[in-house]
Amino acid sequence: MPFVYDDLYEICREKRFLIDWLQELGLLGNFSGICDSCNVGTVKLVEDKSYSKDGIVWRCSSRLCNKKTSVREGSWFLGSHLLLEQAVKLTYYWVYELPGDFISRELKIGSDHTIVDWKNFAREVCLCILKQDSERIGGPGKHVEIDESKFGKRKYHRGKRVDGVWVFGGIERESKKCFFEVVEDRSANTLIPIIKKFVEPGTIILSDCWKAYSSLKSEGYQHLTVNHSIEFKNKETGACTNLIESTWNAVKKSLPKTGTQKQHYDSYLIEYCIRKKYLKEANDKFLTFLELIKRVYKCQKRRPLANLTQNNQVDQLNASTDLFED
Structure with missing residues (x-):
């Protein structure tokens, strides 16, 4: 029951x-x-x-x-x-x-502040669990889609300009395991070390044609690209990034509708990862989260x-x- x-x-x-x-x-x-x-x-x-x-x-x-x-x-x-x-x-x-x-x-x-504080306590548990269970994804024969996305709102609710933060992430096709990290910029100096941190060498990495990824082959990865300005799927290699794109949509839908602040995006992403990994398929989400709390507070x-x-x-x-x- x-x-x-x-x-x-x-x-x-x-x-x-x-x-x-x-x-x-x-x-x-x-x-x-x-x-x-x-x-x-x-x-x-x-x-x-x-x-x-x-x-x-x-x-x-x-x-x-x-x-x-x-x-x-x-x-x-x-x-x-x-x-x-x-x-x-x-x-x-x-x-x-x-x-x-x-x-x-x-x-x-x-007080709304009291509720927000308690939700932040819950996210702190998520952070501790994510650190405890942190693991690299991919490996030889495995496929990992990577991409960057801007999180925030349109400036003055008009046009395409978005005032927010850049988030870089990846998801393994075979297991659906994923990682996300808030980044200051999308340069190779920023993104490549993150890829090496989270993705095993020998992985087949799929991405768009962003120039920061150009050195992935020399870093020990197989690299397939798709040019989104021309097609959604590379007709020759079959490369696409549909999974990471749909994941961005799911992550953004999971964010609070109001009150999101730049300094809290890391915690929102961590919460999403914990919900996806532990709660989404759990027989009982509440009791499962209580077990996670017990792991952190002995x-x-x-x-x-x-x-x-x-x-x-x-x-x-x-x-x-x-x-x-x-």
Whole structure:
């Protein structure tokens, strides 16, 4: 059964259920056990509305210690001013690309800035995952289409002049794996090092006739071109760049309709890559993204009983059966 919004709504109705669920997923730490500060008291989750807006904290049972730790300690949620249930629901809405005005109304968030910040947190996860799983594309016998495209809007909404940024990218035909990078210019000095960074030697590279690509054969690639001023497909070699062209259309459609800024284009492209690679074909997009968050934010788990003294094992066993204390 797919995880649907009704499931999330039921989980978020009770904060303790939500915390339990997030702990099971590895998105919140579990600090239950003997207190690290005093080595006497037992740390449990307790009601404490004075400590944070969550109303629940990890607290040592020893009155001499009484150390408190945020339920968000070490997690993706630490530092956010959103309620836990708001943050989880906002993540769900972001995964399914619901509009900002809908999110603001449903979660009763008055500031657009708060929503934008949380979306940027999500994109930071995308960046970390992309770095972790970074891989070169192509190789002998593989085909990679490359191209550059201008991202932005027409100056004053008139004519063909576009005020924006240049993005260089490539996509492997066989696997549909791709790369994108914002570039300052389209010179060979800029583009060739990027190609060598992302594309394996021996790859069959297909491109238009832009002069910056003229040295690709000497760099160890097979290079086929198509002259777009004459034809869409080279009649002799069959070379075309239809796949990268359609990818540009998909990327541009994925961008926010308003508020896109030049300095954020890298993050938008990274988000597109993660959605394409991990979420598009996932059985459940939301749960898949939560797994990606867990890979980036490894929360502390309960220490094993074997590490505790015999006198403290009874306290640990009691704590493991009753994590919450009023």
